Amino acid sequence: MPSDVIEVRELVKTFGRVWALDGLDLQVRAGEVHGFLGPNGSGKSTTIRVLLGLLRADSGTVRLLGGDPWRQAADLHRRLAYVPGDVSLWPTLTGGECIDLLGRLRGGLDAARRDELVERFALDPTKKGRSYSKGNRQKVALVAALAADVELLLLDEPTSGLDPLMEAEFRDCVYAYREGGGSALLSSHVLGEVEQMCDRVSIINEGRLVESGSLAEMRHLSRTAVTAQLRGPATGLDDLAGVHGLRSAGGEVSFEVSFEVDPEAVEPALRLLLEAGVTGLVSQPPTLEQLFMRHYGERR
């Protein structure tokens, strides 16, 4: 088995004059759940559709499970399953029929596993496609994908429309799947989900890779969020390079400041706080939300 299940280099895909993908790079290693982050319209779904062999790359190389997804689509699809971001179902087919059909198209499905998943996601398989809510349509596609015995899952915003309980079920399923040695590409803009589930993350914007790495690697690039209660006003913080978004509130006896600070400015900032007299201090690693805001905020 190759060490990378997905290897994309310099991928370009245009639709008329629109450059959907503009030299995208993406690597997903075997055995990892890889987060694929980007704002709407950044090219996540286009990338996945190229990986599925539905769209033909204009240039660049795309390797999926060691093969060419455009030429060997059918063969490669034996080894993967896909959940679209916006699931539509056949209006006249029941959810159960959809799941069975999709399972049979990939050569049969494990009936016990199917039933277990249907129960787990509390899905009513006897309802017609047209009467399902968005979340329930999502569940149908999830059950069909998770019931398949495959080595790669392509998940395009798989939890949109799911309630928190179902999201937790979904996370457990993906954990178990990874334990079994499976790999997954999970596109999302729900940051908490990626933070919880993914080993590594790629962030894309406007069809290009902005950043890729483990969350630990990416955090060191980012700021620390600090909130401190002080005895007196902290002087000099607003002049210190590397301190951002300073807010302070002062009363007769106590003061509070909150700010974000670059890693190299943490130490001088703390000294200034100590000088003012600290009675309380909260510092947090940045959430992925903050990473996100920073990467895309600067580019817009």
Add this chain to the structure above:
Amino acid sequence: MSNELVAGTLTLWARSLRGDRWLVLGWGVALAVLYWAQAWSVDRLYPGEGELARMAAAMERNQAMIALAGPARSLDTIGGQVTWQASAFGAVLLGLVVMVVVTRHTRAEEESGRDDLVRSGVVGRFAPPAAAVLTALVVSVFSGALVTLSLVVYPLDVADSVALGVGLVLCGLCFTGTSLVAAQLVSSTRGARGIAGAVIAAAYALRAVGDVSVPALSWLSPIGWYQAMQPFSGLRWWPALLLLAAVVVNLALAGALLVRRDIGAGLVASRPGPARAGPALSGTVGLAWRLQRGGVVGWSVGLFLTGLAYGALGTEVEDLVGDSDLGLEMMTQGVPDLVDGFFATMLLMLALLTAGFATSSTLRPRSEEESGLAELVLSAPLGRGRWLLSWTLVTVLATLLVLVVAGLGIGAGYAFVTADPVQAVSFVLPQLQHAPAVLLLAAVARLVHALAPRLAALAWAPLVVAVVVMFFGDLLDLPRWVRWLSPFDHLPLVPAEDPSLAASAAVLGVALAVGAAGQLAFRRRDIG
């Protein structure tokens, strides 16, 4: 009714009318043309009084035509002909239009959840259905007014023309009420349309049986009441009161049902479907068939009945055609033997209708692409080529089936009027002679779909060309090369001409080549 119950009706009505303005306009004009065209064509086809009388005498005896159209009254007058040929079909057509309008603005809104949003505003309980009924009223009145106007201008007798229009409006309102009742009963739009459609079909069928054998049955049908007004043959107004009463009863019933149910729910709970897929639904062919099953059945029934009507005219051809050149050209394609020419024309007509089915079936995978369902299916281990071939296979087999059924229909009609059962199957093979041309049109549609998916509607253009060539080729004196564009022009006019294996094989060969080109082109393009 207090304002509380109907608050917001006018706003909703304005919104519906805005959304439906083209539909109102289009169907109003279409219905007026349906009536007016009868007058026009009878005048042109039977210019002499003797001809019309001869044709009328033949038609009055033709039980099949009476079952299809209505009681034969004053068929030797233009007004009588208009009433006979247009009233039943006009009422059915308007019924189907108001059914779509009413369900679209009531049940479909509830099903989509938009109705919840609307009702969260200052909107009375009866406002959405009232707005839908008012919209259907506009469709009906507009259609009826245009019918009356076009006939008065023609010119036909004013009072009778008004009666024909008023009766049509009342039929429209009657079926509006039926559709609204249906929309209360079940929770799916499809189900509601199924019920309303069945009621309209029953109304048509009751009067058909009534007009031919048991007169009392015609009095159970709104369409029967409409025709009982006897426009242009001793007009009487009192049957309109029956229609009016039916309108009131239907609307009252719908209102009573509405207050007894929850919004979004039906009175009849929706039936759950199977939790597991049956053995037939196990591959892309099974899926393509399952999704088109209803359409294939609908087209088959429709073309069987159309064939039946054509076949039933088989013994009256000479009287029907009259002496005018127009009649000869339109009905026999200029073939000297009238009966053979007539059947050749009707078989061609049925083949063109079948090509309509074949084209829409060919384009069905396009809507799978647009809805994103193709994407889901193609993530399974099957090539896009195989996926498309499965759809093509179903299209080809279903097209052949529809052709056979159409051939059986025309045969059954002819067998009925000639009392010769053998005739029932005698048109199947001649009808199948057109299969290569129908399949060629489907193949062209596939090529368009493959090369220019966003312009897939252009796939209908070749069919339009074929229709124009067939009906107006000689009348407009179209140049040779334009006629050459219609695949039907390359096949012999069976049964008037001998079938030609070489011609069939050639057209079929072109169809295969074009279809294969479409298949290959599809494999090379993006999905979606």
